Amino acid sequence: MTEEEDKEIREHRPAVRTRRRISSVWVVPLIALALAGWLMWKNNVDRGPLVSVQFETAEGIAAGKTELRCRSVPIGMVEQVQLTKELKTVVQVRVKPSYGDLLRDDSRFWVVRPRVSTSNVSGLGTLITGAYIELDPGTDEEHGTDFVGLEEPPVTSQSVPGLRLTLVADEAGSLAAGSPISYLGFEVGKVERRILSIKEERVEFRILIRERYASLVHKGTRFWNTSGFDVTAGADGFKFRTPSVQTLVSGGATFGTTDELMDTPPAEDGDVFVLYDDESSAEDAHFIADTKALLMFNESIRGLQRAATVEFRGVPIGRVTDISFKLASSGDARIPVSIELESQILRNALNLDPGSDFDVAAAVRKGLHAELTSASLLTGSLYVSLDIDPQQAPEDVEVVNQVAVIPSSAGGLNQIEARLNGILAKIEALPLDETLDKFGNAADETAITVAEARDTLASIEETVAEAKSILASDSTRNLTAELNKTLAELQKSVNSLGPEGSVQGDLRRALDEFRAAARSFDNLSQTVDENPNSLLFGREDSGNPIPRARRR
Structure with a gap:
């Protein structure tokens, strides 16, 4: 076949085209699917967001019965309660669409149930209506869906305006969440939380000073504990101070600023202050x-x-x-x-x-x-x-x-x-050992001396007994009469020696003779001195005899 014949055949061949059509059968399912999706979206929007809140226990919480409230206004309902592997309770809560903006990252959830403590009594109304979950809206701009619930209700809402400070102390004492913060005896704030800082090894108290009283707190302000009784002694005697009944029960703290520290800058949110034990300690630390x-x-x-x-x-x-x-x-x-x-x-x-x-x-x-x-x-x-x-x-x-x-x-x-x-x-x-040895030897010698002294005392006792027996004999009794007789004879002898006694005359005559002999010896010595030959030839007679005194 020639090319011209082939070309002629192609020109006279009919063109066949396939026409694509959508069957009207599929219109109905597509509309139904779109309607179902819209209904699901509408239902989800109308139901509001679903959030998960984790608690330690599900006491008082029931699916389909427990409400979610904010400022006591119902804003949602618990849909499901589950238990995790860690034995934590996860509560699924459906929030109404109009309140979805309340779910922020720092929002807080807690269960409102009857609670009785030393500081307050709360939740008694739930004895009739049943427990419910309370929501405290946060201030963060970001929204969240997973939260960890509080086991104890907060003292104040995060949205309450005021000055939030931190007090630090070595011990917690009786100060707890809900304890009042006073100024000049007037309550101006509360303790919101009590935290044990393991790293710093101290107790931290988060407190709120109401906005109208925030200007009372300065950088130089001092806080001190007012719990318990305060007894001080001074020159004017003893002072006994008692706090209010609420402070005695729940504890409390107060603050003050001295005149010299009033010019310090105002306190700011997050400032940290030391909580002193008493007012005197705070005054000493100004x-x-x-x-x-x-x-x-x-x-x-x-x-x-x-x-x-x-x-x-x-x-x-x-x-x-x-x-x-x-x-x-x-x-x-x-x-x-x-x-x-x-x-x-x-x-x-x-x-x-x-x-x-x-x-x-x-x-x-x-x-x-x-x-x-x-x-x-x-x-x-x-x-x-x-x-x-x-x-x-x-x-x-x-x-x-x-x-x-x-x-x-x-x-x-x-x-x-x-x-x-x-x-x-x-x-x-x-040298205690040597000294003790010497004391030991001295003690031994003392013991020997004591033994000898005891023997001596025994001998003395025997002598005294013999003396008593001698004094008790008849011869000893007559000894007094004999002593008197002897004394009388002695008296006679003494009287004979007196001026009128015979012995006195004999003594005088003996003295006269002694004087005469002395004179003779004096004459002899004088003669020998004058004429030594007289010892051989005798004394010459002068013919004048010297008369002699007559003897008495």
């Missing part, structure tokens, strides 16, 4: 810290606590902020103590420039040093005492982790303990 320093102790600091007072010659100017080995360098066995100070008093005492930042190193070079002092012998608590002594000024100032170290020493009971240890060391150095 200072604004502007300087940090470090103390390093080689001795035990048992009794020194965080928030302990730092005094300068009896005036509180700071407090202890931390006690941790983390503050020291690696390998340093000393105990580091961080303190904060109000430097104004130290500036004046050290004559430092008031216009510049306080230089701790410069103060140390001028003799600033610290000492631990006993605050109470009963409790053993300690505080830090600062003083200035130029003789104790070090040549080099130590710096640890870019913080200047104030030289410090142990005081109070530690000094007494050191002295007692020194005395005990001296006692141990004494």
Whole structure:
């Protein structure tokens, strides 16, 4: 076949086209599907969002019966209650469409049921109507669907305006959620939450000061606990102060600002304040810290606590902020103590420039040093005492982790303990064994002496008994008469020796003869002296005899 014939055949061949059509049979299912989707969407929109709230227990909650309320207005219903693998209760709550904006990330849920505590009584109305879930709308702009419910109802709503602060204390005491915060005896706020900070090892209280009273709180304001009785003793006697009945039951706190701290800036949300034990402690801590320093102790600091007072010659100017080995360098066995100070008093005492930042190193070079002092012998608590002594000024100032170290020493009971240890060391150095041996020998000798003394006493007792027997005999009784007779004879003998006695005349005659003999001997000696030959030839007779005295 030629090309011309082939071309002619193609020109006369009919063109066949396929026509596509949609069968009218499918119109009805498509409309039904669209209608069903619209109905589902409409139903979902009309029902509102579904949220999940996790609780510890589902006590009082029932699907289809328990309502979700906000400010006591029903805004939803519990649809389902489930139990997770962790034995937690998950409640599915359907919220009405018009209230979907209340579901924010910081919204809070809790179950309202009858509760009775020392601070308040709530939820008694649910004894009739049954328990329900309360919603506290948050302030966050983001919306959420999964929440963790509160086991205890909050004290105040997050939307309530006011000043929210944090109080920190070493112990919780009787202060709890719902406790009042008062000013001059008038309630101006409440404690919203009580939290135990494991990291800081302290108790934190979240409090709310109502908006109208927020201006009463300054940076220099001090808070203290008013729970319990307050007994003080002073020069004018004892003072006994009792709080209100509500404070006694639920606890409470109050605050105040001294005149010199009224110029401090107003407090802001999130500010942290120390909660003092009582008003006197708060008054002693009226200072604004502007300087940090470090103390390093080689001795035990048992009794020194965080928030302990730092005094300068009896005036509180700071407090202890931390006690941790983390503050020291690696390998340093000393105990580091961080303190904060109000430097104004130290500036004046050290004559430092008031216009510049306080230089701790410069103060140390001028003799600033610290000492631990006993605050109470009963409790053993300690505080830090600062003083200035130029003789104790070090040549080099130590710096640890870019913080200047104030030289410090142990005081109070530690000094007494050191002295007692020194005395005990001296006692141990004494030759106690030899001394005790000597005391033992002396005791043995004393025992022998006592035994001999007992024998002597026995002999004395025998002698006394013999003397008694002799005195009791008849011869001893007649001894008195014989002694009287002897005395009479002795008296006669003495009388014979008297001026009128015979013996007296004999003595006189003997004396006269002795005088005559003496005169004769005197004459003889005189004659021999004048004429020695008279001893051989005799005395010459002068013819004049010398008359002699007549003898009596």
